[in-house]
Amino acid sequence: HDRIGDEGTKHVCDLLLHDSKVKELHLTENDIGDEGAVTVAQLLSVNRTLREVDLFGNDIGDEGAIALASALHNNHVLSSLNLGANQISDRGVAALGEALAKNTSVNVVGLSKNRIGGLGLKTLAVHARSNKAATVFWLDGNPLGDEGAFAIADLIASGSCHAKVFGLSTCDIGVNGCAAIARAIAQGKSRVCEIWLTSNVANHATCEAFGEALRNGAELVNLHLAHCGIDEAGVRSIAEALPVTSTLTTLDISGNPIGDEGAQILANALESNRSITVLGMSSCGISTAGALVLTEAVLHNDKIADVYLGMASGVATHVAARLELLLQANRGEHTLSKSAIMNMGDDILSLGVDDAMERIGQVAAA
DSSP states (O other): OOOOHHHHHHHHHHHHTTOSSOOEEEOTTSOOOHHHHHHHHHHHHHOSSOOEEEOTTSOOOHHHHHHHHHHHTTOOSOOEEEOOSSOOOHHHHHHHHHHHTTOSSOOEEEOOSSOOOHHHHHHHHHHHTTOSSOOEEEOTTSOOHHHHHHHHHHHHHTSOOOOOEEEOTTSOOOHHHHHHHHHHHHTSOOOOOEEEOTTSOOOHHHHHHHHHHHHTTOOOOEEEOTTSOOOHHHHHHHHTTTTTOSSOOEEEOTTSOOHHHHHHHHHHHHTTOSSOOEEEOTTSOOOHHHHHHHHHHHHTOTTOOEEEOOTTSOOOHHHHHHHHHHHHHHHTOSOOOHHHHHHSOHHHHTTOHHHHHHHHHHHHHO
């Protein structure tokens, strides 16, 4: 990060005007403002080799976004544009949305941590219906609110949306907005395989709708609902769908107050599920009792590769170590059998995973 600013950006773009080899331009955190963005836009208007432009963490506002949008009308080579952590608001994103309606190449759109509100997102969503190229939208950290969530839900439900990934963490979305998105995915027209709703406010209705989506054969692969205020009743609604889904591999419910009861609900569901590989459950109020039932689930399920309970989970060291050794067995990281792990003494496991494995190695060598 050399902080080249607008002037330095001009020099870089001048060098690239006639370069036919450079495929990626990364200018993150370089104090680039609207003037520099205009220079990049001018380059994109004539350059036909750049596939990726990353302008994350600069000071680009609406004027810069409008200039870049204008370039996208004629550029059908660029596949990824990252404008995250800038100063773009509704006016700028409206211009970008209009450009995307006509652009046929950009498939990754990065707009996280800007100033985009519900009105701007509505405009973007309307234009996105005409776009068949864009499959990834990173919108995390914008004050979208329920208005923006409803626009996303309408886009998904329309059946004309080709997007597969939506990053919507920390977007001030409430219970109604989260539920609307979940219901839209459940309708069956969705292509969404990954959705991030972390640090918004979900409720039982949201979990019910996601459960319905999984039962209806939704293509969901990664579902992120961390820090959404979900309780054990909400977890139950999702867990009831796990035995029938064959697509969901990652479920992150960290930071939700599900406790040991929620752990038991998930453990029971995992006995009949063979798709989940990653389970995020840190800061969920799970104690040693909850970790024990999850250990049983991992013992009988060879597909689970990671269960994240967090460093300060309050789980006894020997129980956490046994769970981790079972997960390592699933990942093929050692040759210990699961029965051998279950028969290991609590005193050895209380040393922690690394020391326990070292002690076992010493015994085997002797």
